[in-house]
Amino acid sequence: xxxxxQSPQSLIVQKGGISIINCAYENTAFDYFPWYQQFPxxxxxxxxxIRPDVSEKKEGRFTISFNKSAKQFSLxxxxxxxxxxxxxxxxxxxxxxxxxxxxxxxxxxIP
Amino acid sequence: GAGVSQSPSNKVTEKGKDxxxxxxxxxxxxALYWYRQSLGQGLEFLIYFQGNSAPDKSGLPSDxxxxxxxxxxxxxxxxxRTQQEDSAVYLCAxxxxxxxxxxxxxxxxxxLTVL
Numbered sequence: 001x002x003x004x005x006q007s008p009q010s011l012i013v014q015k016g017g018i019s020i021i022n023c024a025y026e027n028t029a030f031d032y033f034p035w036y037q038q039f040p041x042x043x044x045x046x047x048x049x050i051r052p053d054v055s056e057k058k059e060g061r062f063t064i065s066f067n068k069s070a071k072q073f074s075l076x077x078x079x080x081x082x083x084x085x086x087x088x089x090x091x092x093x094x095x096x097x098x099x100x101x102x103x104x105x106x107x108x109x110i111p
Numbered sequence: 112g113a114g115v116s117q118s119p120s121n122k123v124t125e126k127g128k129d130x131x132x133x134x135x136x137x138x139x140x141x142a143l144y145w146y147r148q149s150l151g152q153g154l155e156f157l158i159y160f161q162g163n164s165a166p167d168k169s170g171l172p173s174d175x176x177x178x179x180x181x182x183x184x185x186x187x188x189x190x191x192r193t194q195q196e197d198s199a200v201y202l203c204a205x206x207x208x209x210x211x212x213x214x215x216x217x218x219x220x221x222x223l224t225v226l
Contacts (some may be wrong), residue, residue: 032212043115043202043217044154048152051212089153096206096213098167099144101154 003027003091006102013109019077021105023090026071030092030100035064035075038087040106046086048075080109113137115218117203123224124193132188132221136205143186144215145178147198157201160186193225 005022006043013019025033036044044045050057050073057064063076077084088109116135124130127206131202136143145157160180175193180186190197200222204215 009194034214036217041219043204043219045217049212049214049225071186091154095210096142097159098156098160098169099154100156103153 001102003100004090004102006090006105008105009103010106011108013080013107015080015082015109015111017080017108017109019074019075019080019084019107021088021090021107022072023074023092023102024070024072025092025100027092027094028071029094032068032096033064034091034093035062036089036091036101038073038089044089063073077107077109080107082109082111085109115203115205115216117201117218117221120219121222121224123226125226126195127192128175130193130223132190132201132223134186134188134203134205134218136184136186136203137185137216140205140207140216141183142206142208142213142215143180144187144204144206145188146204148200148202148220149171149198154202157188158190190223191222195225198223198225199210 014039037047038044053098061078066073073087093099118133118156131144141162143160146154148188158178175191178188200220202220206215
């Protein structure tokens with residue numbers, strides 16, 4: 001059973017555009033929602049994370065929007081750049097123990 | 112210090128053989144996680160170690176998989192009698208305490224290919 005569902009599977013965006021990746025979860029006990037960025041041949045790296053007591057968190061060009069009632073959260077990448085081309089994973093965890101990851105979104109930013 | 116390291120970076124083995132994958136976490140990190148990443152499948156949780164507590168083995172897919180962590184530092188993931196479906200990238204991560212909000216730092220992974 002997929003605890004965290006992620007879409008789309010792949011995304012192509014023009015340079016300067018907005019990239020939006022969506023995730024949905026089932027377990028209301030989850031209390032930590034990170035996003036990871038992974039480049040080919042590398043392990044994932046934490047990009048930005050949010051807890052369910054806030055609806056939005058922004059760090060530079062990256063914003064997480066969180067909708068607790070809908071059990072959904074999304075990553076917005078503003079002014080997308082070719083260097084943002086990577087695979088993005090959302091995740092959810094309860095008390096920082098077991099983490100459940102989405103299936104990933106391959107983002108390509110076209111110059 | 113250095114980040115999480117894993118060895119080997121690539122491992123090719125024959126079906127039925129045993130393999131050992133090693134993870135060196137960041138010094139001082141008490142939590143250590145193993146994940147499996149298959150093509151198009153995202154990251155699948157395997158096992159979690161936190162300090163001296165009993166490990167959370169709930170993600171191990173079969174009894175052919177086992178892991179240990181010696182001295183609270185280095186961890187070894189062992190796969191016995193490997194099968195072709197075990198082919199994947201095995202990722203290790205560590206974090207400072209394993210509590211909410213503690214960032215997981217991932218190693219580069221070991222790519223396992225079972226022929």
